[in-house]
Amino acid sequence: MSLVFYIITALTVAGGLASMVLKNTVHCALALTVAFAGLALFFLNLDAQFAGFVQILVYIGAVAILVVFAILLTKGSETPKGGVFSRTWLAGLAVAAAVFAVLGWAILHTAPMLPGASHAPTATVLQIGQALIGRYVLPLEIVAVLLTAALIGAVIVAMHEKEGAK
Amino acid sequence: MIDSLDQIFVLLQHWLVNFLPASWQGAASVLINAAAIVCVFPALFAVAVWLERKGLGRMQNRLGPNRVGPYGLLQPIADGIKSLTKEDIVPLSADAAVHFLAPVLLVVTAFMGFAVLPMGRNMVLVDLDAGLLFYFAMGASTELAVFMAGWSSRNKYSLLGAMRAVAQMISYEVVLLLSSVVVVMMAGSLSLTKIVEAQNHYSWGFPHWYIFTPWGLAGFVMYAIAATAETNRSPFDLPEGESELVAGYHTEYSGFKFALFFLGEYVAMFSISGLGTTLFLGGWSAPFSFLTWVPSWIWFFSKLMLSIFVFIWMRGTLPRLRQDQLMNFAWKFVLPMCLLNLMVAAVWRFMGDGWLRWVVCSAILLVAYVGVGLTELRKKHIGPRSYRYAE
Amino acid sequence: MTPLAGYLLVAALLFSIGLAGALTRRNAILVLIGIELMLNAANLNLIAFWRYGPHPEALTGMMFAIFSIAVAAAEAAVGLGLVISIHRHAKTTDLDQMNRMKG
Numbered sequence: 001m002s003l004v005f006y007i008i009t010a011l012t013v014a015g016g017l018a019s020m021v022l023k024n025t026v027h028c029a030l031a032l033t034v035a036f037a038g039l040a041l042f043f044l045n046l047d048a049q050f051a052g053f054v055q056i057l058v059y060i061g062a063v064a065i066l067v068v069f070a071i072l073l074t075k076g077s078e079t080p081k082g083g084v085f086s087r088t089w090l091a092g093l094a095v096a097a098a099v100f101a102v103l104g105w106a107i108l109h110t111a112p113m114l115p116g117a118s119h120a121p122t123a124t125v126l127q128i129g130q131a132l133i134g135r136y137v138l139p140l141e142i143v144a145v146l147l148t149a150a151l152i153g154a155v156i157v158a159m160h161e162k163e164g165a166k
Numbered sequence: 167m168i169d170s171l172d173q174i175f176v177l178l179q180h181w182l183v184n185f186l187p188a189s190w191q192g193a194a195s196v197l198i199n200a201a202a203i204v205c206v207f208p209a210l211f212a213v214a215v216w217l218e219r220k221g222l223g224r225m226q227n228r229l230g231p232n233r234v235g236p237y238g239l240l241q242p243i244a245d246g247i248k249s250l251t252k253e254d255i256v257p258l259s260a261d262a263a264v265h266f267l268a269p270v271l272l273v274v275t276a277f278m279g280f281a282v283l284p285m286g287r288n289m290v291l292v293d294l295d296a297g298l299l300f301y302f303a304m305g306a307s308t309e310l311a312v313f314m315a316g317w318s319s320r321n322k323y324s325l326l327g328a329m330r331a332v333a334q335m336i337s338y339e340v341v342l343l344l345s346s347v348v349v350v351m352m353a354g355s356l357s358l359t360k361i362v363e364a365q366n367h368y369s370w371g372f373p374h375w376y377i378f379t380p381w382g383l384a385g386f387v388m389y390a391i392a393a394t395a396e397t398n399r400s401p402f403d404l405p406e407g408e409s410e411l412v413a414g415y416h417t418e419y420s421g422f423k424f425a426l427f428f429l430g431e432y433v434a435m436f437s438i439s440g441l442g443t444t445l446f447l448g449g450w451s452a453p454f455s456f457l458t459w460v461p462s463w464i465w466f467f468s469k470l471m472l473s474i475f476v477f478i479w480m481r482g483t484l485p486r487l488r489q490d491q492l493m494n495f496a497w498k499f500v501l502p503m504c505l506l507n508l509m510v511a512a513v514w515r516f517m518g519d520g521w522l523r524w525v526v527c528s529a530i531l532l533v534a535y536v537g538v539g540l541t542e543l544r545k546k547h548i549g550p551r552s553y554r555y556a557e
Numbered sequence: 558m559t560p561l562a563g564y565l566l567v568a569a570l571l572f573s574i575g576l577a578g579a580l581t582r583r584n585a586i587l588v589l590i591g592i593e594l595m596l597n598a599a600n601l602n603l604i605a606f607w608r609y610g611p612h613p614e615a616l617t618g619m620m621f622a623i624f625s626i627a628v629a630a631a632e633a634a635v636g637l638g639l640v641i642s643i644h645r646h647a648k649t650t651d652l653d654q655m656n657r658m659k660g
Contacts, residue, residue, distance in 0.1 A: 001558070001560060001563050005560070005563060009567050012567070012571065013567070013570060013571065013574070016571050016574045016575065016594055017574055019578070019590055019594065020574055020575070020577060020578030020581075020582065020587070020590075020591060020594075021578075025584055025586060025587065026264075026317060027261075027264075028587060028590060029590065030264065030314065032590050032593065032594065033310060035571075035594060035597070036597065039597050039600070039601060042564070042567075042601055042604075043601075043604055046564070046604050046605060046607075046608045047608060048604045048607070048608065048619055048622070049294065049295065049296055050296050050299070050619065050623070051600075051604055051619055051622050051623060051626075053296055053299040053300050053303045054299070054303075054623055054626055055600075055626060056303035056304075056306070056307065057299065057302055057303040057306050058626050058627070058630050059593075059597070059626070059630075060303075060306065060307050060310060061303065061305075061306020061307060061309065061310075061339070062306070062336075062630060063593065063629070063630055063633045064310060065309055065310060065313065065332060065336065066633055066634060066637055067586065067589070067590060067593075067633070067637065068310075068313055068317075069329075069332075069637075070586055070637040070640055070641055071586055072317075072325075072329070073641050073644075074586065074640060074641060074644040074650050075644075083583075084582060084583055084584070085581050085582060085583065086581060086582065086583045086652060086653050087653060088580075088581075089580075089581040091580070092576075092577060092579075092580025092581040093577055093580075093581060095576070095577075095580060096573045096574070096576040096577035096580060097573070097577075099572070099573050099576055100569055100570065100572075100573035103569035103572070103573070104566060104569055107562055107565045107566055107569060108558075108562070108566075111558055111559065111562040114559050114561045114562055114565075114609070115559070115561060115609050115610065115611070118608075118609060118613075120608075121607075121608065121613030121614060122614075123613075123616055123619055124295050125295050125296050125299075125355070125356050125357075126355075127614075127616060128616060128619065128620075128623075131616045131620060132620070136620050136624075139620075139624055143624055143627050143628065146627075146628065146631055147627065147630075147631050150631035150632070150634055150635050151631075151634070153635055153638070154634040154635045154637075154638035155638075157635065157638040157639055157641075157642050158637075158638035158641045158642055160554070
């Protein structure tokens, strides 16, 4: 496990932790962006170049900005009076810790059976394009319909109701 | 001799790298290339600042700066010294960490775009298979830096400028991507070196640049509009409009941080012009086949400076667009034309060689341009003013 | 510990951090941020298995991850639209106060 892996892990986990712990909502969104960047670096480390660049373009370039806009439109940058964690925070933390314990046990228990290091696969853009139009054309079309539906749906849900201008 | 003049920077880099032991040579060559980019483009930035101020001055019927050196040539140095020695004021209620990081993020992502631009034959920093996608990923990250700058200043004008800038950049990012997808479709690759190779052929002395085809010309025009909007240049510079919003999202920045914003804007302009020349104007290839003896990097940088001059020319000539006008323009006019352009490029490809495909494609584009323009951009009737209050 | 186990552990850690945030924070938008973090952790799992799995040339893992990114972006858009709409109605995004079905 190389040094690069540990550095990227530290960056991503720090970003994730900060995004869930900080009080100021906009700081949380920016820490989430750091976590996204760390994940893109993970993808690049795993020789998945296309996925890494798509991660930066979609998540940092679109989802992060969407989250930040939503925070601004809902006055989220003011800290609430009752604290930022809900009343049942201990139960939530316990559940998350239990989930991590189970997943960690499963991984470490089966660690000897996992495949080891192998040579880097080549995933050229040409192969990805051919796979998208060949084997995965149905998911591609369904995702296109889904994105159109989500676009129209989000606009309708967030639109002002036309109760007449004052 | 001509070949070695063309490859002079590559040979220089090999000579420098050969001084080092073999295990360091890979990292060293990348570092030397990156250092060259970081030195050359700020120098070009100084030249562009002088060109802009003199050019704008002449277009506005006045002399530009002419005191600091002969014809004001040392003005960028004076500007640099001024911005380095000015006091760095941070507002008391501003978010210090985010306020500091915003210009840094902007400059870093603006410079990252140069990593995939082929500036000459064999002169690209990293020849990525998905080079164009990397460039757009870096461009998308720039928007976040703009938002961070506006929000962290805790200033209503900054926030308003930042929101407008981000809305504008997101809208025109879609247009930028779609007008580049046409080139990818015809060249068959996302790698910028392959796109330049595909344009490096000549027939009867004329080059096969994509701008000389109907879909390429339409794509180039839309790319130019989107590039002007992405870098917040006139006529799309409402977010930093000096008469409306003080200075938009960089109101609360002074001294070196403001110089970083300025640098970031110009460097983004260079890199987007570089991408435009790579995609549509043939990158480093010469305009006529009898001119191929001129080194390739001279052609790339000449086309780059020509694009910068056109940016300055547009700034001096056109009035500013209002926010709703620019959003309407993007979503209702340019985006449908982009989608139509994709279809026209497909028609071009499948009609085969000949004069008929020129006529058909140009006809489709012209009819669409006139049709969409007549329906979408006609003068709207202005009724009595209606208000909608914020909740 | 093989590299694959390392990546899977990091993905599990990110998933549980996202889950903890989604279960404990009050603001609805932060719950959505937690969900995004969980989706990203799952993507990391997919790509890690693609890289170290038996048939990387079939590109299954990469395709799955790309579709997952697209779907997550759509879900974030709709979810945030819903949060904005609820804020417009209830004037708050505090989840502890939204504990009734009646509007």
